[in-house]
Amino acid sequence: MRKAILALENGYYDHVECFSGDGTVFGEVVFNTAMTGYEEILTDPSYKGQIINFTYPLIGNYGVTNENAQSDKIMTEAVIIRELSLIDSNFGSKFSFSDYLDRQNIIGIHKLDNRALTKQIRQFGAIKGGISTLISDPEEFVQIVKNSPSISDTNIFEEVIGKDVQIFESEHDNNYTVLAVDFGIKKSIINDLLRYFKKVILLPFNNNLEDNIRKFEFDGIFLSNGPGDPRIVNQIEFINNYAMNNIPVTGICFGHQLIGKSFGLKIDKLTFGHHGGNHPVKYIPNSNVYISSQNHNYAINYEDLLNNDDWELTWLHLYDNTVSGIKHKFLPIQSVQFHPEASPGPNDVNKIVFSDFYNLIDNYAKKK
Secondary structure, rough: OOOEEEEOOOOOOEEEEEEEEOEEEEEHHHHHHHHOOHHHOOHHHHOOOOEEEOOEEOOOOOOOOOOOOHHHHOOOOOEOOEEEEOOOOOOOOOOHHHHHHOOOOOOEEEEEOOHHHHHHHHHHOOOEEEEEEEOOOOOHHHHHHHHOOOOOOHHHHHHOOOOOOOEEEEOOOOOOEEEEEEEEEEOOHHHHHHHOOOOEEEOOOOOHHHHHHEEEEEEEEEEOOOOOHHOOOOOHHHHHHHHHOOEEEEEOOOOHHHHHHHOOOOOEEEEEEEEEEEEEEEEOOOOOOEEEEEEEEEEEOOHHHHOOOOOEEEEOOOOOEEEEEEEEOOOOEEEEOOOOOOOOOOOOHHHHHHHHHHHHHHHHHHHH
Protein backbone atom coordinates (compact mmCIF):
# COMPACT_ATOMS: atom_id res chain seq x y z
CA MET A 1 0.00 0.00 0.00
CA ARG A 2 1.18 3.50 -0.89
CA LYS A 3 -0.14 6.94 -0.11
CA ALA A 4 -1.93 8.80 -2.87
CA ILE A 5 -4.07 11.87 -3.38
CA LEU A 6 -7.42 12.21 -5.09
CA ALA A 7 -8.55 15.64 -6.29
CA LEU A 8 -11.45 17.12 -8.25
CA GLU A 9 -11.39 20.30 -10.29
CA ASN A 10 -13.85 21.94 -7.87
CA GLY A 11 -11.20 21.85 -5.11
CA TYR A 12 -12.32 18.68 -3.31
CA TYR A 13 -9.45 16.36 -2.34
CA ASP A 14 -8.69 13.41 -0.09
CA HIS A 15 -5.56 11.53 0.98
CA VAL A 16 -6.03 7.83 0.27
CA GLU A 17 -4.31 4.45 0.04
CA CYS A 18 -3.21 3.12 -3.35
CA PHE A 19 -3.40 -0.67 -3.73
CA SER A 20 -2.41 -0.94 -7.41
CA GLY A 21 -0.66 0.99 -10.13
CA ASP A 22 1.57 4.01 -9.80
CA GLY A 23 1.92 7.51 -11.23
CA THR A 24 -0.59 10.24 -12.03
CA VAL A 25 -3.82 9.85 -14.00
CA PHE A 26 -6.70 12.11 -14.99
CA GLY A 27 -10.25 11.51 -16.13
CA GLU A 28 -13.90 12.35 -15.74
CA VAL A 29 -15.02 10.98 -12.37
CA VAL A 30 -18.30 9.04 -12.38
CA PHE A 31 -19.97 6.76 -9.85
CA ASN A 32 -21.28 3.28 -10.63
CA THR A 33 -24.00 1.68 -8.48
CA ALA A 34 -23.57 -1.92 -9.65
CA MET A 35 -23.20 -4.50 -6.88
CA THR A 36 -21.38 -7.06 -9.04
CA GLY A 37 -19.74 -7.23 -12.46
CA TYR A 38 -16.64 -5.14 -11.87
CA GLU A 39 -14.66 -7.17 -14.43
CA GLU A 40 -17.17 -6.34 -17.18
CA ILE A 41 -17.33 -2.70 -16.08
CA LEU A 42 -13.56 -2.19 -16.07
CA THR A 43 -13.19 -3.66 -19.58
CA ASP A 44 -16.14 -1.78 -21.11
CA PRO A 45 -14.64 0.57 -23.75
CA SER A 46 -17.34 3.12 -22.91
CA TYR A 47 -15.41 3.90 -19.71
CA LYS A 48 -12.30 5.09 -21.52
CA GLY A 49 -11.40 8.55 -20.25
CA GLN A 50 -13.26 8.05 -16.97
CA ILE A 51 -12.33 7.27 -13.38
CA ILE A 52 -14.89 4.93 -11.79
CA ASN A 53 -16.05 5.38 -8.22
CA PHE A 54 -17.81 2.15 -7.14
CA THR A 55 -20.53 2.88 -4.60
CA TYR A 56 -20.82 -0.75 -3.48
CA PRO A 57 -18.59 -0.81 -0.36
CA LEU A 58 -16.57 -4.01 -0.87
CA ILE A 59 -14.99 -4.80 -4.25
CA GLY A 60 -12.84 -7.76 -5.29
CA ASN A 61 -14.43 -10.52 -3.23
CA TYR A 62 -14.76 -12.95 -6.16
CA GLY A 63 -11.52 -12.07 -7.91
CA VAL A 64 -11.14 -11.93 -11.70
CA THR A 65 -11.91 -14.88 -13.97
CA ASN A 66 -10.80 -13.45 -17.36
CA GLU A 67 -13.96 -14.98 -18.82
CA ASN A 68 -16.24 -11.95 -18.49
CA ALA A 69 -14.01 -9.25 -19.99
CA GLN A 70 -15.72 -7.09 -22.62
CA SER A 71 -12.46 -6.13 -24.37
CA ASP A 72 -8.83 -7.16 -24.30
CA LYS A 73 -7.77 -4.81 -21.50
CA ILE A 74 -8.95 -2.53 -18.70
CA MET A 75 -10.41 0.62 -20.23
CA THR A 76 -11.10 2.87 -17.25
CA GLU A 77 -8.35 5.32 -16.27
CA ALA A 78 -8.44 4.46 -12.56
CA VAL A 79 -10.60 2.79 -9.90
CA ILE A 80 -11.97 4.16 -6.62
CA ILE A 81 -13.49 1.83 -4.02
CA ARG A 82 -14.40 2.01 -0.33
CA GLU A 83 -12.58 -1.15 0.67
CA LEU A 84 -10.53 -3.76 -1.17
CA SER A 85 -11.42 -7.37 -0.39
CA LEU A 86 -8.34 -9.33 0.58
CA ILE A 87 -10.11 -12.61 -0.19
CA ASP A 88 -11.21 -13.70 -3.67
CA SER A 89 -13.61 -16.56 -2.99
CA ASN A 90 -14.32 -18.01 -6.43
CA PHE A 91 -13.17 -21.34 -7.87
CA GLY A 92 -12.75 -19.70 -11.30
CA SER A 93 -10.65 -16.75 -10.11
CA LYS A 94 -7.35 -16.31 -11.95
CA PHE A 95 -6.20 -13.07 -10.29
CA SER A 96 -7.07 -11.01 -7.28
CA PHE A 97 -8.67 -7.65 -8.01
CA SER A 98 -5.53 -5.74 -7.04
CA ASP A 99 -3.25 -8.04 -9.09
CA TYR A 100 -5.52 -7.60 -12.11
CA LEU A 101 -5.21 -3.82 -11.93
CA ASP A 102 -1.49 -3.95 -11.10
CA ARG A 103 -0.67 -6.08 -14.14
CA GLN A 104 -1.92 -3.24 -16.34
CA ASN A 105 -0.63 -0.44 -14.10
CA ILE A 106 -4.13 0.84 -13.42
CA ILE A 107 -4.27 2.94 -10.27
CA GLY A 108 -6.68 1.66 -7.65
CA ILE A 109 -7.37 3.52 -4.40
CA HIS A 110 -9.42 2.77 -1.28
CA LYS A 111 -9.83 3.70 2.37
CA LEU A 112 -11.73 6.90 1.61
CA ASP A 113 -15.27 8.15 2.15
CA ASN A 114 -16.56 7.49 -1.32
CA ARG A 115 -20.09 8.34 -0.25
CA ALA A 116 -18.85 11.89 0.22
CA LEU A 117 -17.18 11.67 -3.19
CA THR A 118 -20.43 10.44 -4.75
CA LYS A 119 -22.25 13.43 -3.23
CA GLN A 120 -19.67 15.73 -4.83
CA ILE A 121 -20.42 14.21 -8.25
CA ARG A 122 -24.18 14.43 -7.69
CA GLN A 123 -23.88 18.09 -6.71
CA PHE A 124 -21.26 19.33 -9.16
CA GLY A 125 -21.67 16.76 -11.94
CA ALA A 126 -19.26 14.35 -13.60
CA ILE A 127 -16.24 16.62 -13.41
CA LYS A 128 -12.53 16.28 -14.05
CA GLY A 129 -10.50 14.50 -11.43
CA GLY A 130 -7.07 13.04 -10.86
CA ILE A 131 -5.19 10.55 -8.71
CA SER A 132 -1.47 10.66 -8.02
CA THR A 133 1.07 8.67 -6.05
CA LEU A 134 3.76 11.20 -7.02
CA ILE A 135 2.23 14.53 -5.99
CA SER A 136 1.31 15.17 -2.36
CA ASP A 137 0.44 18.88 -2.19
CA PRO A 138 -3.38 19.28 -2.46
CA GLU A 139 -3.41 22.84 -3.82
CA GLU A 140 -0.82 22.01 -6.45
CA PHE A 141 -2.65 18.89 -7.56
CA VAL A 142 -6.07 20.57 -7.71
CA GLN A 143 -4.60 23.17 -10.05
CA ILE A 144 -3.06 20.44 -12.22
CA VAL A 145 -6.44 18.69 -12.40
CA LYS A 146 -8.13 21.93 -13.47
CA ASN A 147 -5.66 22.22 -16.34
CA SER A 148 -5.99 18.58 -17.44
CA PRO A 149 -7.75 17.72 -20.74
CA SER A 150 -11.53 17.45 -20.87
CA ILE A 151 -13.32 14.38 -22.17
CA SER A 152 -14.84 16.68 -24.81
CA ASP A 153 -11.44 17.77 -26.18
CA THR A 154 -10.97 14.74 -28.42
CA ASN A 155 -12.77 11.75 -29.91
CA ILE A 156 -11.83 9.20 -27.27
CA PHE A 157 -13.40 6.32 -29.20
CA GLU A 158 -10.41 6.47 -31.55
CA GLU A 159 -8.33 5.00 -28.70
CA VAL A 160 -10.51 1.90 -28.27
CA ILE A 161 -11.82 0.87 -31.69
CA GLY A 162 -10.20 -1.90 -33.71
CA LYS A 163 -8.02 -1.08 -36.68
CA ASP A 164 -9.25 -3.76 -39.06
CA VAL A 165 -12.54 -5.09 -40.38
CA GLN A 166 -13.59 -8.23 -38.51
CA ILE A 167 -16.14 -10.83 -39.60
CA PHE A 168 -18.08 -13.05 -37.17
CA GLU A 169 -20.43 -15.84 -38.22
CA SER A 170 -23.05 -18.00 -36.51
CA GLU A 171 -24.88 -21.17 -37.50
CA HIS A 172 -28.19 -19.40 -38.11
CA ASP A 173 -30.43 -20.58 -40.93
CA ASN A 174 -31.18 -17.00 -41.97
CA ASN A 175 -28.67 -15.30 -44.24
CA TYR A 176 -28.97 -11.86 -42.70
CA THR A 177 -25.79 -9.82 -42.46
CA VAL A 178 -25.39 -6.88 -40.09
CA LEU A 179 -22.75 -4.18 -40.43
CA ALA A 180 -21.75 -3.18 -36.91
CA VAL A 181 -20.00 0.19 -36.72
CA ASP A 182 -17.42 0.07 -33.95
CA PHE A 183 -17.19 3.05 -31.59
CA GLY A 184 -15.97 0.81 -28.75
CA ILE A 185 -18.17 -2.25 -28.99
CA LYS A 186 -18.45 -4.79 -26.16
CA LYS A 187 -17.90 -8.49 -26.84
CA SER A 188 -21.31 -9.33 -25.40
CA ILE A 189 -23.00 -7.18 -28.04
CA ILE A 190 -21.35 -9.14 -30.84
CA ASN A 191 -22.45 -12.38 -29.17
CA ASP A 192 -26.03 -11.14 -28.90
CA LEU A 193 -26.11 -10.06 -32.54
CA LEU A 194 -24.91 -13.54 -33.54
CA ARG A 195 -27.87 -15.03 -31.70
CA TYR A 196 -30.12 -13.35 -34.26
CA PHE A 197 -28.09 -12.98 -37.44
CA LYS A 198 -25.94 -15.18 -39.65
CA LYS A 199 -23.05 -12.76 -40.04
CA VAL A 200 -21.78 -9.66 -38.22
CA ILE A 201 -19.20 -7.50 -39.98
CA LEU A 202 -17.47 -5.15 -37.56
CA LEU A 203 -16.24 -1.91 -39.16
CA PRO A 204 -14.08 0.60 -37.27
CA PHE A 205 -15.44 4.15 -37.36
CA ASN A 206 -12.57 5.82 -39.21
CA ASN A 207 -11.89 7.59 -42.50
CA ASN A 208 -12.28 4.30 -44.39
CA LEU A 209 -15.78 3.60 -43.09
CA GLU A 210 -17.73 4.57 -46.24
CA ASP A 211 -15.34 2.61 -48.49
CA ASN A 212 -15.60 -0.42 -46.21
CA ILE A 213 -19.40 -0.26 -46.19
CA ARG A 214 -19.47 -0.34 -50.00
CA LYS A 215 -17.44 -3.57 -50.03
CA PHE A 216 -20.20 -5.63 -48.45
CA GLU A 217 -23.77 -6.67 -49.05
CA PHE A 218 -25.79 -6.30 -45.86
CA ASP A 219 -29.29 -6.18 -44.45
CA GLY A 220 -28.92 -3.64 -41.68
CA ILE A 221 -26.58 -1.35 -39.76
CA PHE A 222 -25.86 -1.48 -36.04
CA LEU A 223 -24.18 1.44 -34.23
CA SER A 224 -22.31 0.38 -31.09
CA ASN A 225 -21.64 1.87 -27.70
CA GLY A 226 -18.47 3.87 -27.12
CA PRO A 227 -16.78 6.50 -24.96
CA GLY A 228 -16.66 10.27 -25.16
CA ASP A 229 -18.85 13.20 -26.11
CA PRO A 230 -21.21 12.49 -29.05
CA ARG A 231 -21.68 16.22 -29.64
CA ILE A 232 -18.18 16.58 -31.11
CA VAL A 233 -18.36 13.59 -33.48
CA ASN A 234 -18.48 14.47 -37.19
CA GLN A 235 -18.93 12.55 -40.45
CA ILE A 236 -22.08 10.75 -39.36
CA GLU A 237 -24.15 11.68 -42.42
CA PHE A 238 -24.09 8.03 -43.48
CA ILE A 239 -26.59 7.24 -40.71
CA ASN A 240 -29.22 9.56 -42.15
CA ASN A 241 -28.41 8.56 -45.72
CA TYR A 242 -28.89 4.83 -45.22
CA ALA A 243 -32.02 5.26 -43.10
CA MET A 244 -33.52 7.57 -45.75
CA ASN A 245 -32.96 4.74 -48.25
CA ASN A 246 -34.93 2.39 -45.99
CA ILE A 247 -31.89 0.45 -44.75
CA PRO A 248 -32.69 -0.74 -41.19
CA VAL A 249 -30.54 1.02 -38.59
CA THR A 250 -30.36 0.58 -34.84
CA GLY A 251 -27.95 1.72 -32.15
CA ILE A 252 -27.27 1.58 -28.44
CA CYS A 253 -25.86 4.20 -26.08
CA PHE A 254 -23.26 6.19 -28.07
CA GLY A 255 -24.78 4.89 -31.30
CA HIS A 256 -28.23 5.95 -30.09
CA GLN A 257 -26.98 9.46 -29.39
CA LEU A 258 -25.36 9.70 -32.83
CA ILE A 259 -28.62 8.63 -34.47
CA GLY A 260 -30.35 11.50 -32.70
CA LYS A 261 -27.62 13.92 -33.67
CA SER A 262 -27.65 12.84 -37.32
CA PHE A 263 -31.35 13.72 -37.51
CA GLY A 264 -30.92 17.08 -35.80
CA LEU A 265 -32.07 16.16 -32.29
CA LYS A 266 -30.37 18.03 -29.46
CA ILE A 267 -27.96 16.11 -27.21
CA ASP A 268 -27.65 17.12 -23.54
CA LYS A 269 -24.94 16.32 -21.04
CA LEU A 270 -26.54 14.95 -17.88
CA THR A 271 -25.39 16.23 -14.51
CA PHE A 272 -23.89 12.95 -13.30
CA GLY A 273 -25.11 10.46 -15.90
CA HIS A 274 -26.40 6.92 -15.48
CA HIS A 275 -23.91 4.21 -14.49
CA GLY A 276 -25.08 0.93 -13.00
CA GLY A 277 -27.23 -2.15 -13.42
CA ASN A 278 -30.37 -1.06 -11.56
CA HIS A 279 -32.00 1.59 -13.76
CA PRO A 280 -35.77 1.27 -14.35
CA VAL A 281 -37.01 2.02 -17.86
CA LYS A 282 -40.57 2.04 -19.15
CA TYR A 283 -41.29 0.45 -22.53
CA ILE A 284 -43.98 2.74 -23.94
CA PRO A 285 -45.62 0.20 -26.34
CA ASN A 286 -46.73 -2.10 -23.47
CA SER A 287 -46.29 0.25 -20.45
CA ASN A 288 -44.19 -2.36 -18.64
CA VAL A 289 -41.19 -1.39 -16.52
CA TYR A 290 -37.88 -3.21 -16.89
CA ILE A 291 -34.55 -2.95 -15.07
CA SER A 292 -31.64 -2.02 -17.32
CA SER A 293 -27.89 -1.62 -17.33
CA GLN A 294 -26.70 1.88 -18.23
CA ASN A 295 -23.43 3.70 -18.74
CA HIS A 296 -23.60 7.19 -20.24
CA ASN A 297 -23.35 10.90 -19.46
CA TYR A 298 -25.37 12.17 -22.43
CA ALA A 299 -28.99 11.92 -23.56
CA ILE A 300 -31.27 13.07 -26.35
CA ASN A 301 -33.21 16.13 -25.22
CA TYR A 302 -36.70 15.10 -24.11
CA GLU A 303 -38.54 18.26 -25.20
CA ASP A 304 -36.75 18.33 -28.55
CA LEU A 305 -37.86 14.76 -29.22
CA LEU A 306 -41.49 15.38 -28.27
CA ASN A 307 -41.64 18.46 -30.50
CA ASN A 308 -40.33 16.53 -33.51
CA ASP A 309 -43.05 15.15 -35.78
CA ASP A 310 -40.84 12.36 -37.17
CA TRP A 311 -39.84 10.60 -33.95
CA GLU A 312 -41.59 8.87 -31.08
CA LEU A 313 -40.42 7.98 -27.60
CA THR A 314 -40.21 4.20 -27.06
CA TRP A 315 -38.33 3.95 -23.73
CA LEU A 316 -38.39 6.34 -20.78
CA HIS A 317 -35.85 6.39 -17.92
CA LEU A 318 -37.87 6.52 -14.72
CA TYR A 319 -35.23 7.99 -12.40
CA ASP A 320 -35.22 11.36 -14.15
CA ASN A 321 -37.63 11.05 -17.12
CA THR A 322 -34.87 11.19 -19.71
CA VAL A 323 -35.04 9.60 -23.17
CA SER A 324 -34.03 5.92 -23.15
CA GLY A 325 -35.27 4.89 -26.57
CA ILE A 326 -36.59 6.33 -29.83
CA LYS A 327 -38.15 5.13 -33.06
CA HIS A 328 -38.70 6.91 -36.36
CA LYS A 329 -42.34 7.08 -37.41
CA PHE A 330 -41.69 6.52 -41.12
CA LEU A 331 -38.18 5.06 -41.53
CA PRO A 332 -36.74 1.73 -40.28
CA ILE A 333 -34.52 3.24 -37.61
CA GLN A 334 -34.66 2.94 -33.83
CA SER A 335 -32.28 3.00 -30.89
CA VAL A 336 -31.94 2.67 -27.11
CA GLN A 337 -29.84 4.53 -24.57
CA PHE A 338 -29.30 1.60 -22.17
CA HIS A 339 -27.22 -1.57 -22.66
CA PRO A 340 -29.54 -4.47 -23.61
CA GLU A 341 -26.60 -6.90 -23.57
CA ALA A 342 -26.11 -6.05 -19.85
CA SER A 343 -22.70 -7.56 -18.92
CA PRO A 344 -23.07 -6.76 -16.13
CA GLY A 345 -26.67 -6.27 -15.20
CA PRO A 346 -30.12 -7.77 -15.73
CA ASN A 347 -31.26 -9.18 -19.08
CA ASP A 348 -34.82 -7.86 -18.82
CA VAL A 349 -34.62 -5.77 -22.00
CA ASN A 350 -32.36 -8.00 -24.09
CA LYS A 351 -34.96 -9.90 -26.06
CA ILE A 352 -37.11 -6.86 -26.78
CA VAL A 353 -34.29 -4.74 -28.23
CA PHE A 354 -32.56 -7.39 -30.35
CA SER A 355 -35.79 -8.97 -31.59
CA ASP A 356 -37.05 -5.49 -32.58
CA PHE A 357 -33.89 -5.04 -34.63
CA TYR A 358 -34.32 -8.49 -36.16
CA ASN A 359 -37.92 -7.67 -37.12
CA LEU A 360 -36.79 -4.43 -38.77
CA ILE A 361 -34.32 -6.38 -40.91
CA ASP A 362 -36.71 -9.26 -41.59
CA ASN A 363 -39.43 -6.89 -42.81
CA TYR A 364 -36.92 -5.03 -44.99
CA ALA A 365 -35.60 -8.28 -46.50
CA LYS A 366 -39.08 -9.48 -47.39
CA LYS A 367 -39.77 -6.24 -49.27
CA LYS A 368 -36.63 -6.43 -51.39
